Amino acid sequence: MHIKKQRLLTPGPTPLYPRALQAMMASDIHHRTEDFRTVYRSALKDLKEVLGTTHDVLMFSSSGTGAMEAAVSNLFSRGDKAIVCSAGKFGERWVEMAAAFGLDAVVLKAEYGDVVTPDRVEAALAANPTARGVFVQASETSTGAAHDVRAMAAAVAKTEAIFVIDAITGIGTMPLDIEGWGLDVVVGGSQKVFMIPPGLAFLSLSPKAWRFAETSNLPHYYFNIKKEKKSADAGESSWTPSTSLILGLGASLEYIKQLGMGKMIENAQLLARATREAAVALGLELFAPNSPGSAVTAVKAPQGWDSGTIVKEFKSRFGAIIANGQGSMKGKIFRIAHLGYFDFADLFAVIAALEIILTANGFPVTYGTGVAAVQKVYAEAAVQVKRP
Amino acid sequence: MHIKKQRLLTPGPTPLYPRALQAMMASDIHHRTEDFRTVYRSALKDLKEVLGTTHDVLMFSSSGTGAMEAAVSNLFSRGDKAIVCSAGKFGERWVEMAAAFGLDAVVLKAEYGDVVTPDRVEAALAANPTARGVFVQASETSTGAAHDVRAMAAAVAKTEAIFVIDAITGIGTMPLDIEGWGLDVVVGGSQKVFMIPPGLAFLSLSPKAWRFAETSNLPHYYFNIKKEKKSADAGESSWTPSTSLILGLGASLEYIKQLGMGKMIENAQLLARATREAAVALGLELFAPNSPGSAVTAVKAPQGWDSGTIVKEFKSRFGAIIANGQGSMKGKIFRIAHLGYFDFADLFAVIAALEIILTANGFPVTYGTGVAAVQKVYAEAAVQVKRP
Numbered sequence: 001m002h003i004k005k006q007r008l009l010t011p012g013p014t015p016l017y018p019r020a021l022q023a024m025m026a027s028d029i030h031h032r033t034e035d036f037r038t039v040y041r042s043a044l045k046d047l048k049e050v051l052g053t054t055h056d057v058l059m060f061s062s063s064g065t066g067a068m069e070a071a072v073s074n075l076f077s078r079g080d081k082a083i084v085c086s087a088g089k090f091g092e093r094w095v096e097m098a099a100a101f102g103l104d105a106v107v108l109k110a111e112y113g114d115v116v117t118p119d120r121v122e123a124a125l126a127a128n129p130t131a132r133g134v135f136v137q138a139s140e141t142s143t144g145a146a147h148d149v150r151a152m153a154a155a156v157a158k159t160e161a162i163f164v165i166d167a168i169t170g171i172g173t174m175p176l177d178i179e180g181w182g183l184d185v186v187v188g189g190s191q192k193v194f195m196i197p198p199g200l201a202f203l204s205l206s207p208k209a210w211r212f213a214e215t216s217n218l219p220h221y222y223f224n225i226k227k228e229k230k231s232a233d234a235g236e237s238s239w240t241p242s243t244s245l246i247l248g249l250g251a252s253l254e255y256i257k258q259l260g261m262g263k264m265i266e267n268a269q270l271l272a273r274a275t276r277e278a279a280v281a282l283g284l285e286l287f288a289p290n291s292p293g294s295a296v297t298a299v300k301a302p303q304g305w306d307s308g309t310i311v312k313e314f315k316s317r318f319g320a321i322i323a324n325g326q327g328s329m330k331g332k333i334f335r336i337a338h339l340g341y342f343d344f345a346d347l348f349a350v351i352a353a354l355e356i357i358l359t360a361n362g363f364p365v366t367y368g369t370g371v372a373a374v375q376k377v378y379a380e381a382a383v384q385v386k387r388p
Numbered sequence: 389m390h391i392k393k394q395r396l397l398t399p400g401p402t403p404l405y406p407r408a409l410q411a412m413m414a415s416d417i418h419h420r421t422e423d424f425r426t427v428y429r430s431a432l433k434d435l436k437e438v439l440g441t442t443h444d445v446l447m448f449s450s451s452g453t454g455a456m457e458a459a460v461s462n463l464f465s466r467g468d469k470a471i472v473c474s475a476g477k478f479g480e481r482w483v484e485m486a487a488a489f490g491l492d493a494v495v496l497k498a499e500y501g502d503v504v505t506p507d508r509v510e511a512a513l514a515a516n517p518t519a520r521g522v523f524v525q526a527s528e529t530s531t532g533a534a535h536d537v538r539a540m541a542a543a544v545a546k547t548e549a550i551f552v553i554d555a556i557t558g559i560g561t562m563p564l565d566i567e568g569w570g571l572d573v574v575v576g577g578s579q580k581v582f583m584i585p586p587g588l589a590f591l592s593l594s595p596k597a598w599r600f601a602e603t604s605n606l607p608h609y610y611f612n613i614k615k616e617k618k619s620a621d622a623g624e625s626s627w628t629p630s631t632s633l634i635l636g637l638g639a640s641l642e643y644i645k646q647l648g649m650g651k652m653i654e655n656a657q658l659l660a661r662a663t664r665e666a667a668v669a670l671g672l673e674l675f676a677p678n679s680p681g682s683a684v685t686a687v688k689a690p691q692g693w694d695s696g697t698i699v700k701e702f703k704s705r706f707g708a709i710i711a712n713g714q715g716s717m718k719g720k721i722f723r724i725a726h727l728g729y730f731d732f733a734d735l736f737a738v739i740a741a742l743e744i745i746l747t748a749n750g751f752p753v754t755y756g757t758g759v760a761a762v763q764k765v766y767a768e769a770a771v772q773v774k775r776p
Contacts, residue, residue, distance in 0.1 A: 025412075028395075028404050062449055066610045073607070101607045189628070221460075240577070245630070
């Protein structure tokens with residue numbers, strides 16, 4: 001008999017930062033008091049700091065999908081032409097949302113595991129000179145692939161369109177120079193690099209994006225960026241906010257500021273690289289080998305396997321929750337997460353557990369092979385990975 | 389020197405139920421697992437039980453305003469005629485929302501502190517036979533007044549319109565026989581009688597309301613009742629939900645079930661009555677004397693006072709947060725809350741503190757006068773107020 005600690009190892013909700021969880025306990029606070037305004041102002045200021053932008057950053061009490069909707073319903077009008085990149089389940093969400101709000105979407109589709117290349121975006125913009133927006137995922141969580149938002153942004157910046165990025169798992173796993181690259185709208189969520197439970201969504205808005213808000217005619221009320229900006233300037237949120245999560249966010253932002261967002265990104269990138277090398281060392285195939293992101297690494301199940309077996313055995317043997325494929329990828333891939341509060345010790349354990357699960361289910365590997373690949377990445381990087 | 393415990397005594401966020409707060413700590417849970425589905429199914433089932441309805445009850449990760457919007461954007465179409473009762477700040481929210489979504493609103497306005505009478509609703513329905521909906525607050529939190537939703541429902545039931553009730557502070561403070569009275573849509577929020585932090589909203593939907601969803605043409609995505617119903621039937625939420633709050637809700641619902649929602653209502657009603665009697669005993673004037681609700685009691689500040697003085701002194705002298713007036717009532721009234729986790733001991737302390745604050749600021753009262761009025765209500769009711 002052995003005990004199995006419960007471990008949440010998914011790309012969102014990500015492992016919780018303990019001090020943030022503790023901070024949530026202080027939620028006997030009222031949202032229209034100076035005590036709360038101090039907390040809220042500080043959270044918004046710190047969010048801007050860790051995102052590295054002077055653009056307005058707004059917060060909504062909703063999942064990240066709510067902030068995606070805010071971008072659509074506050075900045076566009078019925079019939080507006082939009083270029084929508086779709087390379088997985090979250091790209092499909094942009095497509096669905098554009099349809100729900102009556103945008104005229106030109107969908108640039110890539111197969112799951114693949115990405116939409118910047119030249120396709122450039123060509124679509126050239127072919128659709130009236131396009132008002134380009135929508136993309138920085139990191140497509142369902143496949144682990146990352147888009148080249150920098151190159152896309154350069155193409156969009158030359159046009160009248162705005163560039164709207166779902167960076168829910170992009171923030172904290174890849175550099176995103178919001179102002180330098182021209183990222184007009186950047187959407188984030190609390191349960192990702194911010195290491196707290198789900199329920200808060202963020203978005204940053206460039207001056208170009210704000211100009212779009214002047215002409216938008218789509219109905220909206222709960223997600224109202226103009227009202228929210230006015231409220232935020234007064235240290236409040238328009239509606240009763242998720243106070244407990246905002247208190248937790250404050251604690252997480254302290255940690256991220258202390259460490260530096262660059263280090264959080266470097267950490268995710270190192271763990272992602274180590275995971276890819278471990279997978280290859282174990283004879284497994286990566287699902288997005290050409291454009292791997294660092295939020296999550298999707299690995300194909302061995303030939304003939306249902307990837308659910310691996311997910312289930314992580315739970316039953318080790319108490320650990322890892323992610324299956326989503327949508328049409330369910331049963332085909334499993335996903336190992338890196339964004340947020342993950343470290344090398346987590347990854348040593350995940351890969352060792354994976355080796356046992358593979359071997360026990362008829363895909364024998366030499367114990368320690370994958371772990372050694374992770375250790376090698378650690379050893380090479382250790383000199384640079386200094387704690388603050 | 390004396391210490392001042394921090395006490396949140398507002399009509400939302402209401403005082404937190406400690407076990408619910410503790411339950412939130414277990415939020416290292418993934419929302420697409422059987423563990424979570426068990427929690428979510430149980431919360432939805434218990435919600436229906438405490439609301440006393442077999443109607444579908446859906447949950448959104450948002451403030452209550454989000455569920456109000458869900459009712460508008462999922463059940464109505466641009467240009468639909470609607471009767472909107474507005475007797476305070478939250479009535480104005482219905483008016484704003486109807487305008488945002490392009491409804492053709494007939495506004496029945498009552499002065500702050502007053503209510504819209506059922507006969508006005510009946511007359512408006514007769515004058516507007518094409519009206520598709522009637523919107524009201526069960527309890528208008530900004531004034532403490534309560535609407536006679538039962539009589540209004542009887543009028544609406546005879547028409548083709550649906551009756552949409554913001555019961556955010558109505559639930560748990562007044563009887564609401566959802567099916568018996570014909571309450572088509574009932575909206576609630578987590579930070580009220582449910583005694584947990586803000587961030588979750590609920591709504592129940594009658595079969596008549598669901599039929600409206602078939603013809604509605606307003607755009608919506610995040611708040612999608614059809615999708616949410618399908619997700620709920622599978623034990624999940626459509627988007628990543630506020631897991632921490634759902635865990636807390638589970639614990640609160642256990643408490644409410646054990647006590648019985650009827651007892652929660654009786655408790656609020658007793659505290660409200662005791663507060664009114666204390667206010668009168670102290671020579672203060674009630675703000676909504678004719679239709680007092682039991683969620684919160686609004687009391688006018690003494691002649692020539694800014695009610696902010698009372699609110700500030702509650703904080704500075706006793707560490708307690710009570711509510712000022714909202715909107716145009718700010719500075720004129722202060723509000724003592726009763727809904728949720730409030731008890732007589734809280735009220736003894738609130739009234740004793742109030743007596744001190746009044747006396748210290750030039751409105752001398754005989755110490756103990758207000759407290760005695762509360763004690764009298766307690767003594768009369770004590771026989772009936774049995775713990776489960």
